[in-house]
Amino acid sequence: ETGVTQSPTHLIKTRGQQVTLRCSSQSGHNTVSWYQQALGQGPQFIFQYYREEENGRGNFPPRFSGLQFPNYSSELNVNALELDDSALYLCASSLGVSGGNEQFFGPGTRLTVL
Amino acid sequence: AQSVTQLGSHVSVSEGALVLLRCNYSSSVPPYLFWYVQYPNQGLQLLLKYTTGATLVKGINGFEAEFKKSETSFHLTKPSAHMSDAAEYFCAVSDPMGRRALTFGSGTRLQVQP
Numbered sequence: 001e002t003g004v005t006q007s008p009t010h011l012i013k014t015r016g017q018q019v020t021l022r023c024s025s026q027s028g029h030n031t032v033s034w035y036q037q038a039l040g041q042g043p044q045f046i047f048q049y050y051r052e053e054e055n056g057r058g059n060f061p062p063r064f065s066g067l068q069f070p071n072y073s074s075e076l077n078v079n080a081l082e083l084d085d086s087a088l089y090l091c092a093s094s095l096g097v098s099g100g101n102e103q104f105f106g107p108g109t110r111l112t113v114l
Numbered sequence: 115a116q117s118v119t120q121l122g123s124h125v126s127v128s129e130g131a132l133v134l135l136r137c138n139y140s141s142s143v144p145p146y147l148f149w150y151v152q153y154p155n156q157g158l159q160l161l162l163k164y165t166t167g168a169t170l171v172k173g174i175n176g177f178e179a180e181f182k183k184s185e186t187s188f189h190l191t192k193p194s195a196h197m198s199d200a201a202e203y204f205c206a207v208s209d210p211m212g213r214r215a216l217t218f219g220s221g222t223r224l225q226v227q228p
Contacts, residue, residue, distance in 0.1 A: 004157070033215060042118075042204050042218030043158070056215055090157055100146045100165040100208075103216065105157035 002027055004093050004106035012112045013081050021076040021109045023091030029104070031055070031097055032074040034066060037088040037108070049074055050097050078111075086113045116141045116207050118219035126225040133192040135222045137179075137205030140186065145207040147188040148216065149179055152202040161203075164188065175199070200226045 005024045013019050025032050031050045035043035045058035049068035063079040072093070078085055088110050092103035121136040139145060146165050150158040162173025169181040179190045188205060202223050206216040 035216075035218075040221075042206075042220045043216070045215040045217070048215055058215065092158075100163070102160050102163065105150075105159070107155070107157045 004091060004104050006089075006091050006106040006109050008109060009107070010110045010112075012114065014114050015081055015083060017081050017113075018077065018079045019081060019111060021078075021089050021091075021111070023074045023076070023093075023106060025072045025074070025091075025093030026104050029093035029095050030072050031094045031101075032068055032072065033092045033094070033103060034074070034076050035090040035092065036060070037090055038084075039087070043090055046076065048097070055097055081113045083113050086111060116145060116209060116217045118205050118207055118217055120203075120205055120219035120222050122222055123220065124223045124225065126227060127195045128227045129197055130194050133177075133190070133195045133199065133224065135190040135203050135205075135224065137188045137190065137219060138186055139188065139205075139207045141207060141209065143209060144183065145209060147179075147181060148206040148208070149173065149177070149188075149190050150204045150206060150218075152204065152221075154201075158204065161190070195224075195226045197226050197228065200224055 033048040034046040037043040047057040048055045052068045068074045088108040090108045091106045094101045094103045117140045119138045148163045149161040164181045172178045205219045
C-alpha cells in the first residue's frame with residue numbers, strides 16, 4: 001500500500017511568482033486536505049477536496065486554489081507569492097469526510113519565498 | 115469556532131521518566147480529538163484519537179490520552195520516555211457536525227535526556 005506522496009520536496013520561488021504543489025493520496029482515499037505549517041507553528045487548514053469538489057476552506061485568500069483529479073490526486077496552487085507564504089505545505093488523505101476518520105499525512109513540500 | 119492550547123512549547127524529560135504533554139480545547143460541541151507526532155523533516159503521524167466511547171484512549175508506541183470533558187482537556191502521557199520519543203507533538207480537534215478539517219495546537223517539542 002503506497003502512502004501519501006508530495007512533490008517537490010523543496011522549492012524556492014521569488015515574491016510575485018506562482019507555484020504548484022502536488023499530492024498523491026493513499027490508495028483508496030477520496031478526500032484530500034491541504035495544510036500550511038509555518039516554522040514553529042502547528043498546521044493550519046487551507047482547504048479540503050472530496051470527490052473533485054472543494055469541501056471546506058480555511059482562512060486563506062483566493063490566491064490559494066486547488067484541484068482534485070479523478071484519481072483523487074490533488075494540486076495546490078498559490079499565485080502572487082508573498083514572503084509569508086514560506087512554509088511547509090502538508091497534504092493529507094482520508095477515506096470520506098467524517099471528522100473521525102484518520103488523515104494520513106505526506107512528508108510535505110517546503111516552500112521558500114525570497 | 116474551535117481552538118487548541120498546548121501548554122509548554124518545550125518539555126524536557128529524562129529517559130525512563132513520565133511524559134505528560136498538555137492539551138486543552140475550546141469547542142461549542144463535543145469534538146473529536148487527536149494527537150499527532152512529527153519527526154524532523156517528516157509529515158505527521160497519528161498517535162491516537164478519541165471520537166466516542168471510552169475516554170481513556172491507547173495509541174501507538176505506549177502513549178495514551180484521557181478525554182476529560184469537564185476540564186476540556188486531552189493530555190498525552192507515556193509512563194516511561196525513550197530516546198526515540200524526541201519529536202514535536204501536536205494536539206488537534208475536529209468538529210463532528212461541521213467542517214471536518216483539523217484544528218491544531220502550536221505544538222510541544224519533547225526532548226529526552228539520556
